[in-house]
Amino acid sequence: MSINHPSFGKLDDNRIIIFDTTLRDGEQSPGFSMNLTEKIRMAEALTELGVDVMEAGFAIASPGDFESVKAIAESVGQRDDTPVIASLARAGAQDVLRAADALRNAKRKRIHIVIATSDLHMKYKLRLEPDEVIAATVDSIKLARQHADDVEWSAEDATRSDPDFLARCVEAAIKAGATTINLPDTVGYALPEDMERMYAQIRARVPGIETVILSTHNHNDLGMGVANTLAAIRAGARQVETTINGIGERAGNASLEELVMAIRTRQDAMPYANNIQTTHLLRMSRLLATITGFDVQPNKAIVGRNAFAHEAGIHQDGVLKMAATYEIMTPESVGWTKNSLVLGKHSGRAAFRDKLNTLGYKIGDNQLNDAFRRFKDLADRKKVVFDEDVVALVDDEVMRDHERIRFVSLDLHAGSKGPARAELELEIDGKTRSASSEGNGPVDATFAAIQAIFPHTANLVLFSVGAVTEGTDAQAKTTVRLEENGKMVDGQGADADTIVASARAYVHALNKLLVKRLRTEPTALSA
Secondary structure (H helix, E strand, O other), X not given: OEEEEOOOEEEEOOEOEEEEOOOOOHHHOOOOOOOHHHHHHHHHHHHHHOOOEEEEEOOOOOHHHHHHHHHHHHOHHHOOOOOEEEEEEEOOHHHHHXXXXXXXXXXXXXXXXXXXXXXXXHHHHHXXXXXXXXXXXXXXXXXXXXXXXXXXXXXXXXXXXXHXXXXXXXXXXXXXXXXXXXXXXXXXXXXXXXXHHHHHHHHHHOOOHHHOEEEEEEEOOOOOHHHHHHHHHHOOOOEEEEEHHHOOOOOOEOEHHHHHHHHHHOOOOOOOEOOOOHHHHHHHHHHHHHHHOOOOOOOOOOOOXXXXXXXXXXXHHHHHHOHHHOOOOOHHHHOOOOOOOOEOOOOOHHHHHHHHHHOOOOOOHHHHHHHHHHHHHHHHHOOOEOHHHHHHHHHHHHOOOOOXXXXXXXXXXXXXXXXXXXXEEEEEOOEEEEEXXXXXXXXXXXXXXXXXXXXXXXXXXEEEXXXXXXXXXXXXXXXXXXXXXOEEEEEEEEEOOHHHHHHHHHHHHHHHHHHHHOOOOOOOOOO
16 A cells, blocks of 8 residues: 655555654653754754654744744755654644744645544533534644645544544544644553554544555653554554654653664564664764753663663673674664774864764864863863763753853862852853852852852752763763743753863753743643
């Protein structure tokens, strides 16, 4: 069986379309907001990763979201290898027209319309009767088709919807012109057998279903986002909606890296193809963690630092004799490298640039100069510079591009004989300001100095310190979480000096909070 799709042409039945919603559903996670520069950086990396559809945002949510979708459509969306650029819209004329305007300049564009179909959502959230939901579905899709050939329709809370009503909605959406039909498990309620049953029923009951792509979008509230996605594929879905690191509302979405590697590793059971360049997966994961300030847990599948680590003696013995005894995929296939002891204080700029290319970085000359300067300073203080050190250093440097507040310098006096004192310099909108503050220890004094230079009402709710690598000379990687009026952000910093890393993390969080203040949350936001 094959489908002729306006964005992809003729599609074979074994082809899986990878729809990434990191920039939309993923960014709705508490504390995960990104500024425009960070979103474009992620969009460029997702394009290189090979995603087929990139949901750039929810254009009507705020002026910032509109500008982000528009900027991605006008930059990444103009490339020869561009994915389809999508914007979410609720089933109303204003939403659809706003999405169409934001996507106007994209080479390949999709308007993604969502409306709830479960009795619970229709009664308490939408306050609409079933026939009104169908009417809104039809009207919004017809309007969207006037502005884009590629229109996706999503039945929010499909897995808790009445099967008869869901079938009526899908049939109406197809007749109105939808080219992709998405049946989300919005609240992560379903089991794999529920997914297979729902898709089988829709395929059997809806006329014209063979002319559209069926899509699946699964949340992870019960830990089954990837399992439910695989079940949907078995039942006929050929588009999967995922996020990097599985981020998203509440417990997150199905993880792109886990899903892609499950298909690649289990071709015997899942004989499907996709366009993802799997060697970019680790780099993609680390980039998102740097931008958002949220590291993945060590035992995260595929991209966690323990994913290919072996401590038990029997495992180590087996891996040394034959890696396949305990590794079902190679570390290199997802971007891990075996040899990380390469750079030192005698390494030059050419070697440093080559290392960055190996690690997947493409940065401008100014950023390279700043990163190389920090690398040489680090190499003077460390015995060995690991790949992880370079990643932390460069990410820390690059993610601060275009920030309003910048760390300049810090001098400390601390010890057991009196209060700690911090002498801090920050750059605020291009102007250097300084403050001297005391505190109960060097971290407290440093944060007090930041407060003195840039007064704010945010509360510190989390402060954590970790090491990038092993050893007493390891770089510190710190996380600071700030909360203001219910808005929460995480900032990260890395430096050989733990207190400097802490200051960088606090400043990073403040910058993200400034972005958060500009956002307005839309009503009835859906996934």
